Amino acid sequence: MEEKLRELKELLREVYDLECIIMLLNWDQSTYMPPGGAEARARQMAVMERLAHEKMVQPRMGRLLEALVPYGESLPYDSDEAGLIRAAQRKFEKANRVPSAFMGELISHQAKTYQVWTEARPANDFAKVAPLLEKTLEMSRQLADYFPGYVHIADPLIDFEDEGMKASTIRSLFSELREQLVPLVKAVTEQDPVEDQVLKQHFPEEKQWQFGLDVIRQLGYDFKRGRQDKTHHPFMTKFSLGDVRITTRVKENELGEALFSTIHEAGHAMYEQGIHPEYEGTPLAQGASSGIHESQSRLWENLVGRSREFWEYFYPKLQAVFPDQLNPVSLDSFYRAINKVEPSLIRTDADELTYNLHVMIRFDLELALLEGKLAVKDLPEAWRERYRTDLGIAPPDDRDGVLQDVHWYVATIGGVFQGYTLGNILSAQFYDAARNAHPEIPAEMRQGNFYTLHHWLKENVYRHGSKYTPEELVQKATGQSLSIEPYVRYLKTKFGQLYPW
Structure with missing residues (x-):
C-alpha cells in the first residue's frame, strides 16, 4: 500500500503541476499579456486543461484509487494519508464524469470571454459579450448535466465550490x-x-x-x-x-x-x-x-x-x-x-451591512438563468430591477451593472x-x-x-x-x-x- 500511495502522489503531482501552469497562463492574461495574445492564450489553456484532465482520469489513477480507498478507510480518519485518498477519490470521481474535450473547450471559451469582457466593460457594451455569455450559460448547464440526479441544476456547480451545499x-x-x-x-x-x-x-x-x-x-x-x-x-x-x-x-x-x-x-x-x-x-x-x-x-x-x-x-x-x-x-x-x-x-x-444583498441578487439571477426563467438578453434589465427593489438604486449603465463582476465572464454561471x-x-x-x-x-x-x-x-x-x-x-x-x-x-x-x- 505504501508503494501504491507513493505512485498515486507521483500521478497527482503531474496533475497539480499542469493545473498550476494553467493558473500561470491565466495570471499573465489578467496582468501583463497584450490583447493580441488572447486567441493563442485561449488555445494554450485548452491544451493544458485537456492534458491535466486526461492525466486525472487515466485508468492507472483509477486502479490505484480502487486499491487505496479501502486502505484509507482502515487508517485513522485524521491521518494525512486517509485525507489524501479521500480528496483524490472525490477529484477523480468528479473528473471522470466530464469529457476531457469538454473541459478544454470550456477553459478556452472562458479565456476568450474574459478578454472580451475587459473591452466590453469600459466601453459599456454588454452586446459585445452577450453572445459569449449565452454560450457560457449553455456550457454551464451541460457541465451540470454530467452529474445527473440533482434536485436543482445549480447543485453540481455549487458542490464544485462548496462541497455539501445545494x-x-x-x-x-x-x-x-x-x-x-x-x-x-x-x-x-x-x-x-x-x-x-x-x-x-x-x-x-x-x-x-x-x-x-x-x-x-x-x-x-x-x-x-x-x-x-x-x-x-x-x-x-x-x-x-x-x-x-x-x-x-x-x-x-x-x-x-x-x-x-x-x-x-x-x-x-x-x-x-x-x-x-x-x-x-x-x-x-x-x-x-x-x-x-x-x-x-x-x-x-x-x-x-x-x-x-x-x-x-x-x-x-x-x-x-x-x-x-x-x-x-x-x-x-x-x-x-x-x-x-x-x-x-x-x-x-x-459596506458590510449591504454587501450580502449584492450577493443574493447575483445568486438569484444566476439560478433564474440556469432554470431558463431569464434570458441573457434580459439580464441587464433584470439586474437593474433587482437593484431598484432590493437596494433602492439602479445602475445608470451596464458598466456598473451586469458587467461589473468578472465571474460570469471567466467561470461558469452558477x-x-x-x-x-x-x-x-x-x-x-x-x-x-x-x-x-x-x-x-x-x-x-x-x-x-x-x-x-x-x-x-x-x-x-x-x-x-x-x-x-x-x-x-x-x-x-x-x-x-x-x-x-x-x-x-x-x-x-x-x-x-x-x-x-
Missing part, C-alpha cells in the same frame, strides 16, 4: 440572513449619512501601493512566497505553496479601493501560504471550499482591516503617508468613513457567488473562536501585532488545506456547525455603536 440550502440560509439584515440596513440608512469625502481626495497611486504592501507584510503575507500586481478585477492565484500571488487595482480618488482589496486578497493568499508544506503537489494543497476561502479574505479585510483596533495602530502611519489629506481628519471621522453604510451599485465597494456570503458568515465564526482561545487578540492588534490571530488561523484552518470537508473543518475549528449567529451579533454590535438605534 441551491435549497443556500436559499434557506440566505432567507434567514436576509431577515436579519434588512431591518439593520433600514435602521442605519434612516439616519443622517456619514461624511466620507475624506476618502475621495487625491491619493497618489505609488504611495497607496506601498502602504498596502507594508500593511499586508505586517499582517503576515510572506513576500518571499508572493508578490502583488495590478489587474482589472483583483484576485489571488497560486502556482505552488511557495508562489502565491495577489493582484489589486488602484483609484487615486478613492483611498479604500486598493487598500481593502489588497488586504482581502492577502487574506486568501495567507490561507494558501499556511497550508502544510507536505501537501504540496496533491489535492490537499488548496482551500477547503469557496466559502472557507472567502471567510479568510473577509476576516482580514473587515473584522481586522475595518476594525477600530487596527486603525488605532495604522492610522497615524497612514497620516504620515498622506499628511495634507489626512492630518486634519480625526481617527473617529476616518473610522466612520471606512465603515459608512449606504446602498451602492458596486459589490466590491459595498456555483461561485454563494461563497462570498458563506465567507462573511464564517469569518465571524472563525474570529469568535480565535478570540475565545486568545482574548488578547484585540489588544495586540492595537499594537500592530497580528501574530496570535494569524498563528491560530494557521493551526486551526490553513494548515489542513482540503484534508477535511468544509463542514468538518468548521466543526473542528469552532466547535459548532456553520451558524449565522456570530456574524449577526458582530454586525449588530459594530454598527449599533457606529449608528445607535
Whole structure:
C-alpha cells in the first residue's frame, strides 16, 4: 500500500503541476499579456486543461484509487494519508464524469470571454459579450448535466465550490440572513449619512501601493512566497505553496479601493501560504471550499482591516503617508468613513451591512438563468430591477451593472457567488473562536501585532488545506456547525455603536 500511495502522489503531482501552469497562463492574461495574445492564450489553456484532465482520469489513477480507498478507510480518519485518498477519490470521481474535450473547450471559451469582457466593460457594451455569455450559460448547464440526479441544476456547480451545499440550502440560509439584515440596513440608512469625502481626495497611486504592501507584510503575507500586481478585477492565484500571488487595482480618488482589496486578497493568499508544506503537489494543497476561502479574505479585510483596533495602530502611519489629506481628519471621522453604510451599485465597494444583498441578487439571477426563467438578453434589465427593489438604486449603465463582476465572464454561471456570503458568515465564526482561545487578540492588534490571530488561523484552518470537508473543518475549528449567529451579533454590535438605534 505504501508503494501504491507513493505512485498515486507521483500521478497527482503531474496533475497539480499542469493545473498550476494553467493558473500561470491565466495570471499573465489578467496582468501583463497584450490583447493580441488572447486567441493563442485561449488555445494554450485548452491544451493544458485537456492534458491535466486526461492525466486525472487515466485508468492507472483509477486502479490505484480502487486499491487505496479501502486502505484509507482502515487508517485513522485524521491521518494525512486517509485525507489524501479521500480528496483524490472525490477529484477523480468528479473528473471522470466530464469529457476531457469538454473541459478544454470550456477553459478556452472562458479565456476568450474574459478578454472580451475587459473591452466590453469600459466601453459599456454588454452586446459585445452577450453572445459569449449565452454560450457560457449553455456550457454551464451541460457541465451540470454530467452529474445527473440533482434536485436543482445549480447543485453540481455549487458542490464544485462548496462541497455539501445545494441551491435549497443556500436559499434557506440566505432567507434567514436576509431577515436579519434588512431591518439593520433600514435602521442605519434612516439616519443622517456619514461624511466620507475624506476618502475621495487625491491619493497618489505609488504611495497607496506601498502602504498596502507594508500593511499586508505586517499582517503576515510572506513576500518571499508572493508578490502583488495590478489587474482589472483583483484576485489571488497560486502556482505552488511557495508562489502565491495577489493582484489589486488602484483609484487615486478613492483611498479604500486598493487598500481593502489588497488586504482581502492577502487574506486568501495567507490561507494558501499556511497550508502544510507536505501537501504540496496533491489535492490537499488548496482551500477547503469557496466559502472557507472567502471567510479568510473577509476576516482580514473587515473584522481586522475595518476594525477600530487596527486603525488605532495604522492610522497615524497612514497620516504620515498622506499628511495634507489626512492630518486634519480625526481617527473617529476616518473610522466612520471606512465603515459608512449606504446602498451602492458596486459589490466590491459595498459596506458590510449591504454587501450580502449584492450577493443574493447575483445568486438569484444566476439560478433564474440556469432554470431558463431569464434570458441573457434580459439580464441587464433584470439586474437593474433587482437593484431598484432590493437596494433602492439602479445602475445608470451596464458598466456598473451586469458587467461589473468578472465571474460570469471567466467561470461558469452558477456555483461561485454563494461563497462570498458563506465567507462573511464564517469569518465571524472563525474570529469568535480565535478570540475565545486568545482574548488578547484585540489588544495586540492595537499594537500592530497580528501574530496570535494569524498563528491560530494557521493551526486551526490553513494548515489542513482540503484534508477535511468544509463542514468538518468548521466543526473542528469552532466547535459548532456553520451558524449565522456570530456574524449577526458582530454586525449588530459594530454598527449599533457606529449608528445607535
